[in-house]
Amino acid sequence: MQSKIINKYYNLKQKSGSHSPSLSSIKEEIPELKIKVDACFLSNPYATELFMEYFKKEMIDTNEIFSLLEFYPAQNKIIASYVEKQLELESGHVFICNGAIEAIQAVIHRFSKEKILVILPTFSSYYEYATIESEVIYYYLNKEDEFKLNIDDYIKTVEVLKPNTIILINPNNPDGGYVSHEDLKKIISKLSWVENIIIDESFIHFAYEDIDLTMKSIVPDVVHHENVVVIKSMSKDFGIAGLRCGYAIMSKNRVESLLKNGYLWNSNGIAEYFFKLYSRKDFLEKYEVVRKKYINETKLFFKNLLEIPKIKIYPSRANFFLIELLGGMNANDVSAELLCNFGVYVRNCNDKIGLNGEFIRVAARTNIENDLIINALKKTIERH
């Protein structure tokens, strides 16, 4: 029975390529599998709760939801104006998209025609979405340096290799490594000649540099840089992956060029509702509370993970931890056992290029779920 489930899971994983199968696909294909904790899903569950509260009160209880589903949502520029209000940006700098992945595709397909430098390990779409006309080259982070980006070495490499496009995820996925605000400004300033600098801030709401846990986005510093594009997913920090909300900040020229022949109606009705919320003070104030609560719990989770033997936890300023399995353990086995024996779904990093060893990635969830993860990990590792 157990091995049958494991086989079904391996098949589904195979079909999903370099990503994890979605929860809905697992439910569909392996209904007998009971998932208790989705530690693969990199979202703040308290933010999800907050959004759902608003949504229930304002859209479901009022029956407004039916209008959201029936009628055409507003066009890209109109929804962009809500985000521009929130970020206090001039009109014309925001490109709204159907999940950040649409921005990745749009920006890479439209602007990155030649040599793209990708830092490894990374979110695989950054190299998979490259067009056949472009060449992808890699800059490797080392396990020995705990996947920390060496700023000076990186700048020097870019100067030697002369890529047209460089991509930085900050904090990085899958390790959570963080480049400080000052260091990022230094990179952008030293590399101002690079045609396209893509900064992915999908996890920036989980990062902090002071004890107040203040979020430090690079957007205010780069909005007038013609060569910088900042990509932002809403799925993670707001916990609403099913809505497909994302945006990118870029020069007005670039937004115009993308909207000139595409992306007119790429938001659904519920995404439009979310973007309106995202510009509302009452919502953002409450969000700030759950953001900090979640960061504090994530820190505690990290501390507890550190106590488990035979694994190495890499430093992270995101809401997940890259875990190396030591002593001959195998990521395939450990993730399958966590799933089938404990209902704990973690990211098996076997398909991630640029990782040398056996790795899993575990997202922080609620305190209660984090304890389940810790317990499941301990018991699984004990058996190996």
Added chain:
Amino acid sequence: MQSKIINKYYNLKQKSGSHSPSLSSIKEEIPELKIKVDACFLSNPYATELFMEYFKKEMIDTNEIFSLLEFYPAQNKIIASYVEKQLELESGHVFICNGAIEAIQAVIHRFSKEKILVILPTFSSYYEYATIESEVIYYYLNKEDEFKLNIDDYIKTVEVLKPNTIILINPNNPDGGYVSHEDLKKIISKLSWVENIIIDESFIHFAYEDIDLTMKSIVPDVVHHENVVVIKSMSKDFGIAGLRCGYAIMSKNRVESLLKNGYLWNSNGIAEYFFKLYSRKDFLEKYEVVRKKYINETKLFFKNLLEIPKIKIYPSRANFFLIELLGGMNANDVSAELLCNFGVYVRNCNDKIGLNGEFIRVAARTNIENDLIINALKKTIERH
């Protein structure tokens, strides 16, 4: 007061380019305007009701909706398999998209690099979405022929102009003109050398050729033609524009090429739910009933429109009618008066290229709403 509203509406129309402002934008920007009938929105309201019934029962009342919004939906290929089941197609022929407009963009940007022949009047995205590398040329339908496509003349023109891509919307938007199944097969067979034949069947569920109102899609005839792409919106026939559901049928090679570097997660959670419904027999049986009911009411609406003096109604097999205003009436004035005096929102066709004269387009709604439209039109026209 009235003229102030009219001015606000004109401003909003300006901002929306060659499309109508969405209902949500109108509500946002002109809250004092009460829209009673949205006759701009080309959807079957009974199909909307049917979907909402299912959605309420299966997703809202069970609280399943919260999972749809929280978690990642399935990947493109998995959702495509639901549509493949419904259409009885081999796996690999369906490309799922975030509204049909994403398929238009994907297909035109990826496959139509040179000369594109567009029939006018048309849905403006077909020429607006062309890339700068491609050249758009036009084939004009004539008012004098009631915008009917002359098959032989069209084929001859294509043979002379040798475009790489030809586009046919069937029934056509904005006039509703219909090319019979046999004629369409003839076009495809005579023009088998054309690199890309794009058939947009977004309104095909409203067309019929026999007294049983049987729907005749071209999909089964062309699925093995490497050069034919069929595009399908779900917003119209299923009345769910806010969900952004669409798909395209094309060769496996083309689907592979699109998915190779993009479009991995372009459906939202509720769209995924819809596509599952779309493959369920119970839902489709009920849909067939409301489809026929709506067609019959649309026929009655047509008869009643014909009795209004000083306008010409063009023949249509879609769920809308192109109306020419005669005797010096002006489409700007008539549509603004319908909106502000009667709350009836129609499509002002002033921005449509290829129409020579003053035109509005009116969608069929429920019987009761159709009567409101007829009454508002009569009274407005009487005053001119």
